[in-house]
Each structure stands twice: as C-alpha cells, then as structure tokens.
Amino acid sequence: MLRSRIIGTGSVVPARVLTNRDIAKMVETSDEWIQARTGIAERRICGPQEDAATLAEGAAVRALAMAGVDPVDVDILMVATVTPAVPLPATACLVQEALRARRAAAFDIGAGCSGFIYGLAVADGLIRAGSARTVLLVGAECLSKIVNWKDRSTCVLFGDGAGAVLLQAQDGASGIRSTHLYSDGSAWQLLVAPGGGSRFPQSERVLQEGLHLIQMRSGNEVFRLAVRAMEDACITALKANALEPSDIDLLVPHQANLRIIRALASRLAFPEEKVVLNIDRYGNTSAASIPLALDEAVRAGRVQPGMTLLMAAFGAGLTWGSAVITW
Ligand code: ACO
Numbered sequence: 001m002l003r004s005r006i007i008g009t010g011s012v013v014p015a016r017v018l019t020n021r022d023i024a025k026m027v028e029t030s031d032e033w034i035q036a037r038t039g040i041a042e043r044r045i046c047g048p049q050e051d052a053a054t055l056a057e058g059a060a061v062r063a064l065a066m067a068g069v070d071p072v073d074v075d076i077l078m079v080a081t082v083t084p085a086v087p088l089p090a091t092a093c094l095v096q097e098a099l100r101a102r103r104a105a106a107f108d109i110g111a112g113c114s115g116f117i118y119g120l121a122v123a124d125g126l127i128r129a130g131s132a133r134t135v136l137l138v139g140a141e142c143l144s145k146i147v148n149w150k151d152r153s154t155c156v157l158f159g160d161g162a163g164a165v166l167l168q169a170q171d172g173a174s175g176i177r178s179t180h181l182y183s184d185g186s187a188w189q190l191l192v193a194p195g196g197g198s199r200f201p202q203s204e205r206v207l208q209e210g211l212h213l214i215q216m217r218s219g220n221e222v223f224r225l226a227v228r229a230m231e232d233a234c235i236t237a238l239k240a241n242a243l244e245p246s247d248i249d250l251l252v253p254h255q256a257n258l259r260i261i262r263a264l265a266s267r268l269a270f271p272e273e274k275v276v277l278n279i280d281r282y283g284n285t286s287a288a289s290i291p292l293a294l295d296e297a298v299r300a301g302r303v304q305p306g307m308t309l310l311m312a313a314f315g316a317g318l319t320w321g322s323a324v325i326t327w
Pocket of ligand 1 (some may be wrong): 028029033034038082113122152153154156157190216218219220221222223226253254256257314315316319
C-alpha cells in the first residue's frame with residue numbers, strides 16, 4: 001500500500017529564554033500561578049534577526065539532513081503558521097529560496113494551532129493521489145511578535161519555535177494511517193488577532209488599540225472546548241483504525257496547557273509516560289508545537305520503527321484534528 005512516511009524530522013528554537021520570573025517583571029503574575037495553571041516554566045523568544053521564515057529554514061535543514069534528501073528533490077513545501085514572516089508572499093516561498101528547493105511548489109497553511117495536522121492531511125492527500133513524492137512540511141511561529149505583552153492572560157502562554165517533517169511516498173505498512181480535520185467558524189472570535197488584514201488594514205487605530213495583537217476571550221471556554229474536541233478527534237481516529245488506546249505507543253498532543261493535555265490523556269486512559277511533553281520549556285508554539293515535540297521525541301530515541309503514534313491539535317478558528325501514524 002502506498003503511504004506517506006515521515007523520513008526526517010527537525011526543529012529549532014531561538015536561543016533567548018524568557019522565564020516566568022522575567023514575565024512577572026512585566027505584568028502582575030507569578031511563576032507559581034503560571035506553572036500551576038499552564039505547566040509552562042519558560043519559553044523561547046525570537047531575536048530581531050529571527051522570524052517564522054528563518055526558524056522554518058533551520059527546522060527544514062535538520063529534517064532534510066536526517067532524511068539525507070537534497071532540497072531540490074522536494075516537490076511540495078508547506079509552512080503552517082499564523083505568524084508569517086511577511087503578509088505577502090507566503091512564508092513557504094521565502095523558505096524555498098533559502099533552501100534552494102527550486103522544484104518545490106510552496107504555500108502556507110493557516111489553521112491556527114492545528115496547522116501542522118492540517119498540513120499533514122494535505123501532504124498525505126497529495127502523496128496518495130500521486131501528485132507529489134516528497135513533501136516538506138514545517139510548522140513555524142514567532143508568536144512573541146504578536147503577543148500583547150501587557151495582557152497577562154495571554155502573554156504567559158505563547159513561545160516561538162519551528163518543527164519540520166519530510167514525508168515521502170513509500171510502499172509498506174508504516175506511514176500516515178489517517179487524518180481527521182474539523183472546524184467551527186461560529187467561535188472564531190474566541191481567539192483572534194483582528195488587525196492588519198483586509199477587514200482592519202494596518203492603521204494608526206489598529207496600532208493604538210492593539211488590534212494586530214492576540215486577543216483571547218474566555219480562556220476557560222477555550223480550555224473546555226480544546227479537551228472535548230481533541231478527545232472526539234482522537235476517539236474517531238482510534239475507531240477509524242480499529243485501535244484501542246492501549247495500542248497507541250505515544251501521544252503527541254498540541255502543547256497548549258499541561259492541564260489540557262492531562263485531561264485529554266486521562267479521558268483516553270493514556271499513562272503520562274506515553275505522552276510527549278515539552279510545554280514546560282517552550283509554552284504554546286501554535287503550529288510548531290507538534291513537530292517540535294515529535295522531533296525531540298525522535299532524537300531522544302522515544303520513537304522506534306513499528307510504533308503507533310496518535311497526534312491531536314486544537315486552535316484558533318476554531319480548528320482541530322488528529323492523525324495516526326505507524327513509524
Ligand atoms: N497571572 C495571574 N493571574 C492571572 C493570570 C496570570 N498570568 N492570567 C489570568 N489571571 C487571573 C484572572 O484574571 C482571574 O482572576 P479573577 O478570578 O480575579 O477574575 C484568575 O486568574 C482565574 O482566571 P481563569 O481564566 O479562570 O484561569 P484558568 O484556570 O482558566 O487559566 C488559562 C487561564 C491558563 C488561560 C486557561 O484557561 C487556558 O489555558 N485556556 C486555554 C487557552 C489556550 O490554550 N489558548 C491558546 C490557543 S488555543 C490552543 O492552543 C488550545
């Protein structure tokens with residue numbers, strides 16, 4: 001059977017660390033509150049020379065090196081991001097140029113924190129349809145540049161980073177087994193950065209009112225929706241593959257909040273040792289979070305051939321989804 005197999009992973013994070021104590025000097029919060037409510041201890045923050053394209057390039061170079069594939073052999077290059085390097089063109093085009101992946105068709109995926117799972121579904125569809133053999137998928141975010149550093153309810157949550165996977169068409173049992181995607185646009189206003197687009201173009205007013213920055217309404221509701229939606233997406237994925245939770249070797253969830261991940265794992269009866277976690281060090285890196293966590297798990301030797309992985313994400317849009325992979 002023709003499957004899309006992940007043959008390389010890579011990730012990068014900026015060198016600059018911002019701890020909870022650093023944030024407590026900017027807004028009224030504390031290390032204790034942030035750790036207890038989110039599980040985040042620190043996050044990485046881009047320097048002035050870094051952006052989503054430079055981070056994406058770094059992660060992509062590592063994924064290509066692990067796979068031993070030349071950039072010129074990439075057919076499709078996708079960057080999942082909500083923080084594109086420039087509004088026009090797609091960040092993927094900047095990465096294509098940096099990598100000299102001159103044969104690749106390049107475009108971005110905008111699906112909030114679910115962008116990586118959405119990208120995985122697109123990559124898998126193109127590969128299975130025979131439209132592409134080798135696909136480079138990167139999740140890259142520079143959220144620190146659109147975070148409102150005066151809003152304690154959101155500025156503690158986010159961080160910067162990038163993760164990449166290289167997928168290739170291969171016959172055999174290993175590869176992507178399923179992807180399931182969902183959206184609910186009726187709740188799009190829960191998590192927005194409304195300014196700077198064609199509805200509220202960049203203006204004095206947009207800047208003064210901070211409309212270009214992330215705003216979250218009702219973190220509590222987002223929390224509840226995230227747990228329920230990811231649980232549903234995981235159960236659908238398990239059923240579609242005739243799997244029980246005990247058949248899954250590793251859960252690689254979007255890293256938004258440790259309590260969200262723990263609630264999801266407990267509803268699915270996954271023991272914590274089967275869950276990949278790095279939220280304590282990076283916070284919520286949106287579309288980058290799953291490939292970043294995956295790459296760390298791969299490089300730590302936690303992912304071995306034949307293992308079954310379940311991934312689940314939830315984010316702005318609202319969007320959510322799941323994927324099952326045999327490594
Ligand atoms: N430090 C101290 N106090 C704070 C902070 C802070 N950084 N932020 C909020 N508070 C206060 C609130 O003002 C509130 O005070 P009040 O009771 O006097 O009004 C109190 O803490 C409790 O606030 P809640 O919002 O009820 O706290 P909660 O336990 O829900 O935690 C959090 C808030 C962390 C935002 C949580 O709701 C959450 O993680 N939600 C999911 C949000 C998310 O992950 N969004 C990212 C995008 S979507 C995704 O990736 C899944």
